[in-house]
Amino acid sequence: MLDTTGTLQHVDLDNFTTEAGISLPVRIAYQAWGTYRADNVVLVEHALTGDSDAATWWEGLIGPGLALDTDRYCVVCTNALGGCKGSTGPSSERPNGFWGSQFPALSIRDLVHAEAQALSALGIEQLHAVVGGSMGGARALEWAALYPQRVHAAAVIAVSARASAWQIGIQSAQIAAIEQDPAWRGGDYYRYAAPIEGLKTARRIAHLTYRGELEIDERFGTDAQPGENPLGPYRNPNQRFAVQSYLDYQGNKLCERFDAGSYVILTEALNRHDIGRDRGGLNKALASIEVPIFVVGIDTDILYPYHQQEHISRNVGNLLGMAKVSSPVGHDAFLTETRQMDRILRRFLTLAADLPAEN
Template sequence: MLDTTGELQLIDVGEYTTEAGVTLPISIAYQAWGEFRGDNVILVEHALTGDSDAATWWEGLVGSGKALDTDRYCVICTNALGGCMGSTGPSSARTNGVWGSQFPALSIRDLVHAEAKALSILGVDRVHAVVGGSMGGARALEWAALYPERVGAAAVIAVSARASAWQIGIQTAQIAAIEQDPAWRGGDYYRFAPPIEGLKTARRIAHLTYRGELEIDERFGTDAQENENPLGPYRDPDQRFAVQSYLDYQGTRLTERFDAGSYVTLTEALNRHDIGRDRGGLNKALANIQVPIFVVGIDTDILYPYHQQEHISRNVGNLLGMAKVSSPVGHDAFLTETRQMDRILRRFLSLLDA
């Protein structure tokens, strides 16, 4: 039975076979808010290092009277397969310890198939809408392609129809940073100290793609970190520019809440994202999607540039609408620009309900 108290719940899905052919038992964690009335579910998909607590990380948008109104809708958010916030992932227990290096590689389609099985167990056979940004946007688009009979509409935010070579390049650099940390131990570090330095470096690289170049420069410029001097006679890693300190802080914050194995697994899933694979190519696959699609992009997004959302809008089979977030923040604007996102999501739902 679907629990809508907002508390973290776990669903035993049973055996799941990945797209690449590996079978393993899985569980999916979820949280839900608002009365379930059968046809009023909005499924929210989190980004790479997100979790099922959408009421917290999208607090300005999920709740009573907000754009994703829990007085009207039942809002459900799962933790992606491969994650570390309740769903089965590399850090999950198995018969002999944890999965570690034996956890299989996943695709975005795997994440969606596993989630679909979990929702079926809960008695959710159809969702009014699926909404997601970044990795969540890739999942939303795949929901429309894989399960058109179960999706009323999809809001696809700040993502592309497939991983570009640039995205794969920047993401494999992050994976390499983790794998080259001696503490990684081939992925089997769970009985030892985790690869904290590798994960910190990966996050530093990633965070620069999440934020806008102008925003970073306006905030930090070439300022030195307080009481430090990066212009001394010899290079000293303890004497930093202010932006270095900021990125160090972001890296440390992530290591306090996220598992390096899950970071590698989900980043690899993003590398494998391609809506056109085995569907006759990118544009044909998009044209065949008849679920109403609402596309949202960000004008300063470095990671998923706006032209990639324009490509989706030009080629998708049933375009419900398109919107642009204007912000110096960059990719993360779908999380930080609450006022704009509120208007956009209300417009999406009004078009869907018209």
Template sequence: MPQLAPPGELAVVPIGDFHTEAGGLINEAFLAYQRWGQLRIGQDGSTNVLLIQHALTGDSDVAEWWKGLVGPGMALDTERFCVICTNVIGGCKGSIGPADRHPDGDHWGSRFPAISIRDQVDAEKKLLDALGIRRLSAVIGGSMGGARTLEWSLMYPEAVDAALVIAVSARASAWQIGIQSAQISMIEGDLFWHGGDYYDTGYSPNAGLGAARKLAHLTYRGELEVDERFGSEAQPGENPLGTFRDRRQRFAVQSYLDHQARKLVERFDAGSYVILTDSLNRHDISRDRGGLNKVLSSSTVPTMVVGVDTDILYPYHQQEHLSRNLGNLLAMAKISSPVGHDAFLAEFRQMDNILRRFMALAEPSLTIPDSPELTGKIEFYI
């Protein structure tokens, strides 16, 4: 009988030895998750679970990073649905990653194998199996979470009633691989990286991680938004136009990026950043399956696709490509925002409308055990 963690509380579930797509082994793996709402399971195995997929440096606390969208009567209605969000394998927010201890007592560090988006989904499936959840009302995710959502619909179509794919592509483009590889190089070039085995040195590759975040953050935001906010203004009290260049004298945008770098360094592990960024480089739904469009057309899960009109990292034409080729398209939606890629995490009013529209469109495809009167015997787990 499934026993879920109390609402909002982080729980860790062992999933056993995990074999990666590329042949690696993660001994005694475990994943963390949080949930909101009451789980309902029908006799046919249907559930009311909405599985949410976080982005690269996100975590399982979807009620925080999508605040106002998860809760009673909200777009992700916890009076009707059980919302579950996991922390991805390789992460550093409760699930096993490079910073965790190997069974031999030392940190995994450089021994932590590379993982793919498919590995992330496979690990998540093992977690849900351990919880007694075999079928999902919907899978929803943006950016790296959108890549996972796509793979869920292709790897386990029988387990997914509907999917919402946000701000991602069918495969990593050369530009994406290039920009992401540059970030990895910044971390690996830090003197404190030590080949990934820095955990017992007393130092961390914070400078490399901060530099990677600055570059990444520029791809997360829109050029118009950044220019409107900062232009070519100097940071108050500093002068970047002096006789000699001085790194302490900054433009306002430099100060902003320094701030973003500090925030990530304080909350995220560099080893996990490398592992997860590399998994985005490996994203390709056509790998070992045939042509890209052929794979998309084979999808049977009703899927809605969402893009952002100013997205630099995953340009809108990539979501248009998905919408033109998916075998079972529910709808296409566009977020109009100067914010860029991060708009799906910032434009809450538009996301509220999109999520509600998705749930309405997906309704005919969902098999939701609403009440004992409608579905016969239903067991409730809290």
């Protein structure tokens, strides 16, 4: 039975099989807010290092009277399979220890299939809307392709229809940073110290793609970190520019809340993202999607440039609408530009409400 109190809950699936044919028991964590009806569920999909607590990481957008109005909708958010916030992932225990290196590789489709099975176990078969940004946007797009009979409309935010070579390259560098940390131990480090230096480096690389170049330069420029001197006669890693200190802070903060094994698994899933795989190619797959799609891009996004959302909008079979977030922040603007996202999500849900009951 669905719990809508906002507390962390779990659904156990005795036998889930990945696309590649690996079967395992999995647990999917979720949180939900509002009063459930069969026709009012809005599924929110988190980004790479997000979790099921969407009311926190999308603060200002979920709650009574807000864009995702919990007086009107039942908002549900799961923690992705492979994650580390309640769902089964590499850090999860099993009878003979931790999953670690024995945890299977996942695709975005695997994440969606596991989530769909968990929702079915909760009695949720119809979704009024699926909304997600970044990795969550990839999941929202796959929901529309995999389960058109269950999805009324989808908002796909700040993502591409497939991983580009640049995205695979930058994300593979992050994976390499973790795997080259001696503490990684081939992924079987859970009884030992975690590979935090590798995870910090991965986060530094990633964070530069999450923020806009203009924002970073305007905030830090070539300033030294207060009390430090990066212009001394010899290079000293303890004497930093302000931007270095900022990236160090971001790396340390992630290590406090996220698992390196989950970071590798979910980043690899993003590398495998391709809506056209086994569907006749990219544009054919997009054209075949019957679910109404609302596309959102960010004008300064380095990681998923706006032209990639334009490509989705030009080729998707049923375009509901398109919106652009204007912000110096870059990719993370879908998380930080609350006022713009409020307006965009309200527009999306208004358009979705006007759709006929059956797509």
